[in-house]
Structures are given as C-alpha cells and as structure tokens.
Amino acid sequence: MSYLPNGLPAPEPENDGLDKPYWDGTRRGELKVQRCKGCGTFQWGPEWICHKCLSFDLDWHKVSGKGRIYSWERPWHPVHPALQGHGPYIVVLVELPDAGNVRMLGNLLGDPRQDVPIGAEVEAVFEPHDDAKSPFTLVQWRLT
Amino acid sequence: MSKRTLRGQVAVIGIGETTYYKHGKSPVSEFKLALQAILAACKDAGIDPRKIDGFASYSNDRNDPSRLAAALGLPALRFSNMNWGGGGGGGSAAMGNAAAAVACGIADCVVVFRALAQGQFQRFGAAPPGGSATGEAALNAPYGVMSPAQRYAMRAMRFLHENRIADSAQRAIALASYHHAQSNPRAVMHGRPLTAEAYDASRWIVEPWRLFDCCMENDGAAALIVVPAERARDFGQKPAYLLGSAQGSEYRNAARGHNAPLYATSSFTTVAPQLYDMAGVKPADVDVVQSYENFTGGVLMSLVEHGFFKAEEANDFLKPENLLAPSGKLPLNTSGGNLAECYMHGLELQVEAVRQLRGQSTSQVPGAEVSMVISGPMVTPVSSMILGTEATL
Numbered sequence: 246m247s248y249l250p251n252g253l254p255a256p257e258p259e260n261d262g263l264d265k266p267y268w269d270g271t272r273r274g275e276l277k278v279q280r281c282k283g284c285g286t287f288q289w290g291p292e293w294i295c296h297k298c299l300s301f302d303l304d305w306h307k308v309s310g311k312g313r314i315y316s317w318e319r320p321w322h323p324v325h326p327a328l329q330g331h332g333p334y335i336v337v338l339v340e341l342p343d344a345g346n347v348r349m350l351g352n353l354l355g356d357p358r359q360d361v362p363i364g365a366e367v368e369a370v371f372e373p374h375d376d377a378k379s380p381f382t383l384v385q386w387r388l389t
Numbered sequence: 390m391s392k393r394t395l396r397g398q399v400a401v402i403g404i405g406e407t408t409y410y411k412h413g414k415s416p417v418s419e420f421k422l423a424l425q426a427i428l429a430a431c432k433d434a435g436i437d438p439r440k441i442d443g444f445a446s447y448s449n450d451r452n453d454p455s456r457l458a459a460a461l462g463l464p465a466l467r468f469s470n471m472n473w474g475g476g477g478g479g480g481s482a483a484m485g486n487a488a489a490a491v492a493c494g495i496a497d498c499v500v501v502f503r504a505l506a507q508g509q510f511q512r513f514g515a516a517p518p519g520g521s522a523t524g525e526a527a528l529n530a531p532y533g534v535m536s537p538a539q540r541y542a543m544r545a546m547r548f549l550h551e552n553r554i555a556d557s558a559q560r561a562i563a564l565a566s567y568h569h570a571q572s573n574p575r576a577v578m579h580g581r582p583l584t585a586e587a588y589d590a591s592r593w594i595v596e597p598w599r600l601f602d603c604c605m606e607n608d609g610a611a612a613l614i615v616v617p618a619e620r621a622r623d624f625g626q627k628p629a630y631l632l633g634s635a636q637g638s639e640y641r642n643a644a645r646g647h648n649a650p651l652y653a654t655s656s657f658t659t660v661a662p663q664l665y666d667m668a669g670v671k672p673a674d675v676d677v678v679q680s681y682e683n684f685t686g687g688v689l690m691s692l693v694e695h696g697f698f699k700a701e702e703a704n705d706f707l708k709p710e711n712l713l714a715p716s717g718k719l720p721l722n723t724s725g726g727n728l729a730e731c732y733m734h735g736l737e738l739q740v741e742a743v744r745q746l747r748g749q750s751t752s753q754v755p756g757a758e759v760s761m762v763i764s765g766p767m768v769t770p771v772s773s774m775i776l777g778t779e780a781t782l
Contacts, residue, residue, distance in 0.1 A: 249533050255520060256527035264527070290528055290645025316550070316652070318542035319596040324515050324535050333593070334533055338543050338647050348648050352532050363550050378520070383531055 247372055248352045248385055252327030255377050264291045266305040271382040274371050278344050280306035287345030310369030312339035315348055317361040333357045339367055339386055354387040394667050397782045398492040400621035400628035403434025403614035404740045409577050409731035413508025415608035423452040423504035426610035434614050435625035443468030443496035445487040447479025452504050468496035477681050477735030478765030482772035485634030487615045503736040504610035514606055528646040538603055541767045542595045545686030548653035549597055552700040558707035559685040560588050563601045563728055565712035570725025573751040578729035602685040604727035611736040629743040629776045633668030635660045636772035643769050655690035655766035668775040672696040676757040677720045677745045679738035682727040687766030714752035723752040738762045746778050
C-alpha cells in the first residue's frame, strides 16, 4: 500500500549512473548518501564531485534513517492526473543529523490533515513499488 | 582602473505589450504575440523596427531571435541572448544582458522580450503526463512535488516558521496587487477586486499558499527597447536609465534535493548587495518596487533580502496601507503584477517600472525617480534591477 496513488512519475536512475547506488540501496532497505573519501563530507543529492574538497573520490554511506522535520508543505490542488480526487497529502523535508544534516524529501505517513511540527523526530520507512514496470522503492517518513 | 559598471550607460526608450489574456485564450500564435509586443515598443519609442539589432530573453523563450530578425526584415542581427534558468528569475538579467551588449558596443538597439501562449504549449502549473522522473525530478515527483508551487512552498514554510510570520503578511502582498489592478484596464483581474475575507476563504493550493498567493497563468507578450544613454533623448519618451543590474544566487543554492545550505531564502542574499553597489542607491532611495509574485512568500523574502525591512519587522511592515500607491511607505506591484495584471513571466513588471519613471502608471507614485524590479524569487539564477530618471544620473 503506497501513501500516494499509483500512476505518479516513477523514479529512474539517471543515464549517467550518478544516482544508481541510491536507488539500488532503497530496493534493499538501505538508505545511502554520498560521502567524500577524502574529507569525509556528506553530500546529498548526488553529484560527481565533493563540493567541499573537489575530490572525485566519493563513496556511498549507509545512514540510520533517523531524522527530524526541517520543513513541510501540504499540497491540496492536484496537478497530476493520478492525484485527481485524492485530497491533501503531506510532504516533509527531513534533515539527517548523523549525515551532516543533509536533507531528504518524502511524504509524512499518517493522517494527511495532521499538524506537522517542524523539529519533530522521524524515521525512514521503505515503500516498495514491486509491481511497477521498473520496480523501485521510495523512502517515506513517520513520526517516532 | 575605473569601476566597471552599467550605471547610467543605457536607457529604456520604448515599452510595448499585447492585450493580456487568460491562459489558453490568445486568439493568435505565441510568435505573433512576440511580434506585436516588439512593434508596440517600437511605436512607443518612435523608432523604426529595422533599427533593432539584438534580442535578449530568458526562461527558454521559444521565439528564436533569428526567426524574429528574419520576420522583421532586420538588416543585421548582432546580439541574441538567452539567460539560463527557469521561472521568471531571468527577467531583470535579460535587461542586464541587453544593457551589457549595448554598453560594450556589441549592439546598438536591443529588444528584451517575453512571449507566452500556454494554451499552445504545456502549462507551468500542471505536471506533464508521463511515466518516469530522473535526476532532481526523481527526488520530487514520486512524492507529489511537481508544480512550481509545490517545489518552493517548503522554502517559504521554513522562513515563515523561523521568523514567526503572520498570515496577514502574505495576504497584504496579494491585496496590494489586486488593489492596483482595479485602476489598470489592461489587468486581467481589472474589475475583480479582492477582499481580506475572500482571501482568507480561498482554497489552499499548497499550504502555506492559498489560491490568491499564487500567480495567474496567462497568454501575451511584452517588450522593452534598450539603447545607449547618449541616444536616449532622441526618442519620443522620457528615458528610463539603468542604474544597476545583478543576477545569480548564493552558495550552493541549486544543491539537489532541497539541500541549499541557506534554504529559507528567495536566492537574493548575494545578488541584492551587488545590485545596490552598482546602482549607488540604498533601499530608502527606492520610490517604487515591482517584485515578481510567483507566490507571495517569495515576495516577502525578496523584500527582506533587498533590505526594505528585517524579517522580524515583516508582520508590521506588510500591511496593505504600506504597499499601496500613491502614498504607502513602499508602493508594490503598482500595475497588479503577476497576481492580478498578467503573468507575463514578470516582464510586465519591467514595463511598469518604466511607466512609473515616466509618470504614466495607472497607480502612479508622485515624483518617482528610482524604480526597482525584483525577478523570480526562490529559483536560481534570480535577478533584480534599478532604473532611474535623468535626475538620478
């Protein structure tokens, strides 16, 4: 059971392979971000170079999936055919303290009309879409 | 070596617009709209269209300068320029790029233009149908983040949270645009006044933005003509001189997946100081401001970052009476702007800024000498510009 209706655009790794380790990781229930082998800086979203020390030698680092809400929004107006008649939903931007406070975006599971406290602790929940043409797994968030 | 600057080197001597339509309602093609606006600007200036030798635009405008030059029978095309980036962030940058070309002698008469007929193409506020998302979109679209409002609401939400901004602050920005549109017969929302009660009762598009916090989508075109300052007085209209222009964004603004280190920003924190430095004016010298409303929260942050008030003063400053011509502290969006005149992707704001200096606005600020435009908050690159009368040179 997915949080949003089926039919929204499905994520696909980029042709150049930059984000493939991330999407491969979510399929296995692992949340990974980039980490520079040279200076240790965490980086998200993915890029080919470390923004801190300009090394190309980046690794993928598994993180705990514990985070806190940095910002949020509640879309009501459906802009995609798959959302027609669905009603409001919540999007949260979550910062990950154990990965240099990089931020990840996802939906906040639960009542779509709930109050959303900025600063609240959340944890990652993997949402597999096994029946998709190219199966993928999204990362959602729930309050802890 | 003297300071490198565009200050006082070029002037806008012609402005032109088509009729502004609701989206999808233009009776003519987008390219014809572009031509109509350009010819209207030439007529306003009293200049032969064959004197045009360059074009500047932004946001991937579809109307190619070479086709325009062929259609208009221009003797020579000398400058064709597109500012990278989406949204309306390039509106003032296109003016700056045109000015740079004219000031450096690359071209003599450059048209800055934007034309949109969204009925003939994909709308901005509706996601394209399609099966997959890659790159930045893969981190957004599967979670229901597709439209510009959805893309930027979390920037504003963080700013509102950090600075304890009241609902009335965003509302005042919407009310100011609608108020000014009521005196402007060109405005799509002319004759459709907005009350605070109607604003409060309007539906959410995406919290924290209601329907009236969001720009319209429209069809139309606008154009401005830029010439060297030494020729500015040869034409029929009072020249509007460019005092300053700046574009860009701060450190890692475009870090993917909403990872800009300074997230709660309209992207002007480094741009605005550069603008004031070139123009040689301070916020207190600015008589009237046109500030691009994609969403009211973007205007709020833009005004803070351009130094008109501090974030903690926003609730007190952003009251309708402070934002209205002729006598408000900071008359804002005096034609009705993107919310209520026309979403001409912000270029109607440049046109209105010129009108204020000529004394031709339908919501005129008496004696306006310094006129600012802020383009496309929250995207990157953004841009802003300051125009002045001859007295400011």
